[in-house]
Amino acid sequence: MRYLTAGESHGPQLTTIIEGMPANMTLEQSAIDTELKRRQKGYGRGRRMQIESDSVQLVGGVRHGKTTGAPIAMTVENKDWKHWQKIMGSEPISEGEQDEMKRVITKPRPGHADLNGAIKYNHRDMRNVLERSSARETTVRVAAGAVAKSLLSQFGVKVAGHVISIGGIKSAKTSFDSIEDLQDVTEQSPVRCYDADASEKMKEAIDEAKKNGDSIGGIVEVIVEGLPVGLGSHVHYDRKLDAKIAGAIMSINAFKGVEFGIGFEAAQRPGSEVHDEILWNHESGYYRKTNNLGGFEGGMTNGMPVIVRGVMKPIPTLYKPLQSVDIDTKETFEASIERSDSCAVPSASVVAEAVVAWELANAFTEKFGNESMDRMLSNYHQYVSYSKEF
Numbered sequence: 001m002r003y004l005t006a007g008e009s010h011g012p013q014l015t016t017i018i019e020g021m022p023a024n025m026t027l028e029q030s031a032i033d034t035e036l037k038r039r040q041k042g043y044g045r046g047r048r049m050q051i052e053s054d055s056v057q058l059v060g061g062v063r064h065g066k067t068t069g070a071p072i073a074m075t076v077e078n079k080d081w082k083h084w085q086k087i088m089g090s091e092p093i094s095e096g097e098q099d100e101m102k103r104v105i106t107k108p109r110p111g112h113a114d115l116n117g118a119i120k121y122n123h124r125d126m127r128n129v130l131e132r133s134s135a136r137e138t139t140v141r142v143a144a145g146a147v148a149k150s151l152l153s154q155f156g157v158k159v160a161g162h163v164i165s166i167g168g169i170k171s172a173k174t175s176f177d178s179i180e181d182l183q184d185v186t187e188q189s190p191v192r193c194y195d196a197d198a199s200e201k202m203k204e205a206i207d208e209a210k211k212n213g214d215s216i217g218g219i220v221e222v223i224v225e226g227l228p229v230g231l232g233s234h235v236h237y238d239r240k241l242d243a244k245i246a247g248a249i250m251s252i253n254a255f256k257g258v259e260f261g262i263g264f265e266a267a268q269r270p271g272s273e274v275h276d277e278i279l280w281n282h283e284s285g286y287y288r289k290t291n292n293l294g295g296f297e298g299g300m301t302n303g304m305p306v307i308v309r310g311v312m313k314p315i316p317t318l319y320k321p322l323q324s325v326d327i328d329t330k331e332t333f334e335a336s337i338e339r340s341d342s343c344a345v346p347s348a349s350v351v352a353e354a355v356v357a358w359e360l361a362n363a364f365t366e367k368f369g370n371e372s373m374d375r376m377l378s379n380y381h382q383y384v385s386y387s388k389e390f
């Protein structure tokens with residue numbers, strides 16, 4: 001499977017085209033819109049989120065609530081477009097109007113894509129960079145992830161993302177009764193954190209950062225249950241599924257690191273306290289006593305839940321000035337005040353769910369075929385019985 005996205009932050013709409021979803025899969029717009037609303041909700045977002053009310057239009061590949069096997073095309077409208085039509089229009093503009101209409105950006109923000117993108121693509125107006133590097137694009141990635149989740153749900157796979165730290169405040173609750181319990185509690189938390197006390201402190205930390213014209217980052221975790229053994233492969237570097245998932249997490253705007261299971265903590269422990277011992281019973285087949293490796297060995301799923309974490313740096317656009325250089329005058333400036341989020345970690349946990357779901361759905365189609373849903377399901381059930389008794 002593959003998908004592309006197109007569209008600018010303040011352009012008319014965002015678009016995604018997905019290719020390779022099986023035919024006859026139930027796919028409802030409401031399921032996709034639910035995910036888009038979840039992405040918009042997190043505490044710490046700026047005024048833009050009050051303007052947008054994201055909803056998808058399914059414009060290809062779906063008839064009467066079922067996929068046809070053709071590419072699935074979806075669009076999401078940017079409601080803010082009406083304020084940007086002149087600046088972001090695709091039509092050429094006359095010379096006299098240029099300065100006013102283009103509102104040229106020559107002051108790069110440290111931490112954003114502005115300067116690197118401008119040099120690389122030879123743009124004297126850095127709006128041509130920031131419009132596409134904006135995390136507005138994650139809207140349609142979440143839409144594609146919602147389609148992936150619909151596929152995974154056919155196999156009983158559950159995906160939950162949550163926030164485990166913001167601005168140095170950590171969730172003290174690290175174990176859950178079930179993935180449903182985790183989902184129920186975090187959906188009620190303004191910062192998508194399982195620990196109610198930590199949630200309150202995280203909110204205060206976000207308020208404090210905002211008051212100081214600053215921003216804060218954090219850590220998100222995605223847990224996936226119900227996976228079979230053997231998604232991905234050990235045979236070639238570019239077929240290792242943990243590597244693909246790590247790449248997908250790193251592709252989310254502002255993410256700077258990834259770990260699986262106990263992750264970086266593994267460097268401190270001896271092997272006897274890291275590797276997960278193997279057990280077997282009739283009901284479950286092979287399983288592990290612990291899950292320190294976060295569900296992966298040899299680039300393949302081992303049937304235990306996938307546990308992956310990603311670290312998000314603080315948002316680059318600050319009301320508190322940071323030193324930078326104007327690319328026209330080469331003069332140092334210190335104030336670039338733009339509308340911005342002060343913390344987007346809660347929203348990013350929803351994006352992380354989406355990108356992980358996509359990689360797993362892709363691995364399902366590679367292993368069990370992707371022409372029709374019933375064929376895929378019968379291949380899957382046959383394989384699951386085989387692997388239990390292996």
Ligand SMILES: Cc1cc2nc3c(=O)[nH]c(=O)nc-3n(C[C@H](O)[C@H](O)[C@H](O)COP(=O)(O)O)c2cc1C
Nearest residue numbers: 112113133135253254255316317340341344347348
């Ligand atoms: C959901 C979400 C919202 C974001 N909101 C903002 C924002 O309001 N202002 C900003 O400067 N960066 C924001 N970012 C981060 C930038 O998009 C990101 O730092 C930029 O694209 C540069 O890429 P890099 O940080 O991955 O190197 C956001 C990221 C995410 C995931």
Ligand SMILES: C=C(O[C@@H]1CC(C(=O)O)=C[C@@H](OP(=O)(O)O)[C@H]1O)C(=O)O
Nearest residue numbers: 046048049133134135136139339340341
């Ligand atoms: C629009 C979204 O996020 C945006 C991501 C973003 C950035 O620089 O990444 C900058 C802000 O956009 P604006 O400059 O219009 O306020 C965020 O609001 C969204 O998540 O839907």
